[in-house]
Amino acid sequence: MRKITKGNEPAELTSWKRKNPHGRYDDLSHVERGAINETTRKEQFGLCAYCCKKIGENDSMNEHVEAQRLAPNRTLDFNNIVASCTSSKQCDAAHGSQPLPLTPLMDECETELKFYFSGDVEGLTDRAKQAIAVLNLNNQSLIAKRKQQIKMLVMPPDTMESVLFWDGETIDIFISEWLQKPDDDGFLQAYSPVLVNVLRQRIIAF
Secondary structure (H helix, E strand, O other): OOOOOOOOOOHHHHHHHHHOOOOOHHHOOHHHHHHHHHHHHHHOOOEOOOOOOEOOHHHEEEEEOOOOOOOHHHOOOHHHEEEEEOOOOOOHHHHOOOOOOOOOOOHHHHOOEEEOOOOOEEEOOHHHHHHHHHHOOOOHHHHHHHHHHHHHHHOOOOOOOOHHHOOHHHHHHHHHHHHOOOOOOOOOOOOHHHHHHHHHHHHHHO
C-alpha cells in the first residue's frame, strides 16, 4: 500500500449531497460516481489503493474503506472512498464487508508491510497480517506480478546496472527521482510502492 492523502471531494458529489441530504451512495447516478472515481484515481496517482497496480477508468471502482454495511452513515463520506482495481478475488472483490484494520489512509500502511524480492508480502503487525488476508494480497497471481516488477531492478536489461550493485545514496536518489515522482500525466509506475519498500530495506542493509 501507499499512504493516500485525501483531497476535496468532487464538485458533482458536493452538489448532489446538498440536493439530497438523506441520500446514500447507492442513490448516486453515473455522473457522481464517475467524478468520484476520477478524483480518487488522480489523488492515488493512478494506482489501486490496495495492491498498487495501475488502474484506469475501465478497470477501477469506487471502494469504501470502511464497508457500507459496517458504516451506513459514511457511504457518501469522500474520506472513506478510494479507487480499487477490479481484479478477481483481491482488493475490493475480497474486502466485501470485512473490517479492515490497516488501510491506505494510515501512515503505517507503508511500514507495517514488508515486501520481498520473491514478490511475497509479510505483515509485521497483527493488523497488517489481517489486512493482507482480508484483501488477499498474497495470492499467487499478484505475487508473480510484483516479482516481475522487482526482477526488472535486480536483473535488468543489459543496458542497466542491477540495483544490487548500487550504494545507499544512489538508491535513495532513484527512489525520489523515479519511483516516487509522478510522470507528466500524474501517474506512478505500477507497483512503485512495492519497489520503494524493497529498496528501503536494501538501504538499511548497508
